Amino acid sequence: MWHRLHPGQKALLEVGILFLPAVPAYLWMWPNVTGPAADIANVVVYLYVLAGALFIGLRRWNWDQLGINRRGIWLSLAYGGVFILARLLILLGVQWPGQRPEFTFLEILGKISFYIGLVGLVEEFLHRGLIYRALLDWRGERWAIWGSSFAFVLWHVFGHGVLIGATMLFFGLIFALIRKFAGGIVGLILVHGLIDLEAIFLVNVSNQELTSSRFELSSPALILAGLGFLIFLPFALWKLHPYLARRFRQAAQGNS
Numbered sequence: 184m185w186h187r188l189h190p191g192q193k194a195l196l197e198v199g200i201l202f203l204p205a206v207p208a209y210l211w212m213w214p215n216v217t218g219p220a221a222d223i224a225n226v227v228v229y230l231y232v233l234a235g236a237l238f239i240g241l242r243r244w245n246w247d248q249l250g251i252n253r254r255g256i257w258l259s260l261a262y263g264g265v266f267i268l269a270r271l272l273i274l275l276g277v278q279w280p281g282q283r284p285e286f287t288f289l290e291i292l293g294k295i296s297f298y299i300g301l302v303g304l305v306e307e308f309l310h311r312g313l314i315y316r317a318l319l320d321w322r323g324e325r326w327a328i329w330g331s332s333f334a335f336v337l338w339h340v341f342g343h344g345v346l347i348g349a350t351m352l353f354f355g356l357i358f359a360l361i362r363k364f365a366g367g368i369v370g371l372i373l374v375h376g377l378i379d380l381e382a383i384f385l386v387n388v389s390n391q392e393l394t395s396s397r398f399e400l401s402s403p404a405l406i407l408a409g410l411g412f413l414i415f416l417p418f419a420l421w422k423l424h425p426y427l428a429r430r431f432r433q434a435a436q437g438n439s
Contacts, residue, residue, distance in 0.1 A: 190243045191321025198314065201235040209341055226301065233305045240313040249312040255365025262361050262420065263374030265412055270378060272409030274385050278399040283385065294383055299376030307372045310335045310355065311362040328359040353413075360420040364428075 185193070208228070216224050240249050286294065310331045319327035332355030340348025358371055365371070400406060 189321045191317035191319075194239050194243060194313065194317040195321075197239045198236075198309075198317075201232070201239065204231075205341070226297070229301045229305045232309060233301075236305070236309045236313050240308075240316070244316055249308070249316055250362065250366075250368035251308075251312070252367040253369065254367040255361075256367065256370040259361050259365045259367070259370025259374060262357075262416065263370060263377075265416055265419075266357060267374065267377055267381065269409040269412035269416070270381055271385075272405045272412070274381060276400060276402040276405030276409065278401040279386050284383070286384070294380060295376075298379040298383065299373060302379055303372040303374075303376030306335075306338065307358075307368045307375050310338070311358055311368045311371055315359065315362055324363065328356065328363060331359050331362075332356045357416055357420070360417065364420065364424055 188196075212224065213221075246252065314334050315327045315331040318330040322330075332352055335355035335358075336348050336351045339351045358375070361371060362368060
């Protein structure tokens with residue numbers, strides 16, 4: 184029966200097998216590790232997922248098909264930059280409890296290396312690289328966009344709670360649409376890492392505290408501006424970008 188399955192189905196089933204160790208990890212490991220041990224465990228987990236995703240993906244597709252190429256880097260950075268700006272405005276518009284975190288120069292370099300070189304790389308390659316490609320080849324573009332976005336929710340919901348996981352659906356849809364029009368994930372890797380670093384450098388609360396505490400709005404205008412950019416993004420990606428792309432193609436054909 185295995186040989187009758189579509190390559191995309193096989194890849195997705197193997198991804199499911201890849202995540203079987205997550206069950207005992209959430210039940211036993213994560214509740215019992217803190218401090219440096221948790222940092223080391225995080226690195227090991229991301230390296231394990233990266234190795235598994237590479238093994239599953241490169242057996243069926245090449246680097247270009249998995250999104251590791253030079254296509255659409257500036258498009259990803261442009262739309263991703265709007266996302267970063269929107270989130271920054273919202274973060275600055277809230278009065279967070281406690282003091283803003285302070286880091287040494289070496290700690291800053293470590294955070295940048297971890298969140299861009301590991302978190303951004305692994306999460307983008309897994310979701311917008313491997314899972315997106317498997318669903319695209321098996322079921323088409325719509326399944327690739329929605330399926331990779333729901334997988335992104337599952338990645339976050341168990342470790343961070345339902346509310347954080349739900350917000351990741353919007354995050355995942357925006358990034359899946361960027362992946363669709365960009366044709367690659369290199370720019371998204373950088374954007375993903377920068378989005379995570381925003382929260383690390385500006386907010387001194389855990390995800391659990393984020394969903395259970397009450398916060399004061401220091402600047403409703405900044406929050407409204409940030410929400411406005413976030414609402415604009417899916418419209419721009421779904422409607423405005425295809426329209427402008429068609430107009431540019433028509434103009435180029437008319438001039439040739």
